[in-house]
Amino acid sequence: MFHKEGGKIILIATFLSVLGVFVADYFLSENFPIIFKIVGALILVFLVLILQFFRNPTRIADNSDNxxxxxxxxxxxxxxxxxxxxxxxxxxxxxxxxxxxxxxxxxxxxxxxxxxxxxxxxxxxxxxxxxxxxxxxxxxxxxxxxxxxxxxxxxxxxxxxxxxxxxxxxxxxxxxxxxxxxxxxxxxxxxxxxxxxxxxxxxxxxxxxxxxxxxxxxxxx
Structure with a gap:
């Protein structure tokens, strides 16, 4: 579950990640396969970091005034x-x-x-x-x-x-x-x-x- 405040940033990050993969595939996958894999891994890490930052785990508080x-x-x-x-x-x-x-x-x-x-x-x-x-x-x-x-x-x-x-x-x-x-x-x-x-x-x-x-x-x- 993700926090509502991250909605816009998550959408932008996902779009940029997908775009980055397509661009890297077009320019690198055939002639520079190793570099393509590295770039792809970096893009994945970037997206995962954004997603984990805006995570909103469900936690039920033990409610008490004490x-x-x-x-x-x-x-x-x-x-x-x-x-x-x-x-x-x-x-x-x-x-x-x-x-x-x-x-x-x-x-x-x-x-x-x-x-x-x-x-x-x-x-x-x-x-x-x-x-x-x-x-x-x-x-x-x-x-x-x-x-x-x-x-x-x-x-x-x-x-x-x-x-x-x-x-x-x-x-x-x-x-x-x-x-x-x-x-x-x-x-x-x-x-x-x-x-x-x-x-x-x-x-x-x-x-x-x-x-x-x-x-x-x-x-x-």
């Missing part, structure tokens, strides 16, 4: 207290998940609740792990008010390859944990800002799986 699920697939690269300057304007506990081009890039709502804030910011395209990427890169900031955790902020951040962030969250919406929240095209990261003292169930270097990995869990709230 835990926060990973919004994306990727690697946990930051767990630290930071000053959040856009919305809270105070210190928060940030968990950052970096997505490589081979990860699933669907963004899913990490909690149930009401969208209190949703804003898009144009910006630069620094590498996603750059310290200033969360403040200077193209990004969207979304705040969801959850019954147990209070206000949770997540930020989609474009990377050096990403050129478009898609965000479905609108202020006033009631959102459901695990449902589709958007998409980031070609390499990026997502930061989650939690209240100080929030219990964290992951550690640096962990592989997060969207809708499956529990970032935080509270008992008997």
């Amino acid at each position: 835990h926060i699920l990973a919004p994306v697939d990727g690697k946990v690269v930051v767990i630290e207290e930071v000053y959040e300057s856009e919305y809270f304007k105070d210190k928060r506990l940030m968990v950052s998940i970096f997505m490589s081009p081979i990860n699933v890039h669907v963004t899913r709502y990490c909690v149930n609740g009401i969208v209190k804030y949703s804003k898009y910011h144009p910006g630069k395209y620094l590498v996603a792990w750059h310290p200033k990427a969360s403040e200077e890169n193209e990004r969207t900031t979304v705040v969801i008010e959850n019954r147990v955790y209070g206000e949770i902020l997540y930020r989609q951040i474009a990377g050096a390859l990403a050129r478009r962030i898609v965000n479905y969250a609108q202020e006033g919406m009631r959102v459901v944990q695990g449902k589709d929240a958007g998409f980031i095209k070609f390499g990026s990261r997502v930061d989650i800002y939690l209240p100080i003292g929030t219990p964290i169930n992951v550690k640096l270097g962990d592989k997060a799986i969207g809708n499956k990995t529990i970032i935080s869990k509270k008992i008997n709230e």
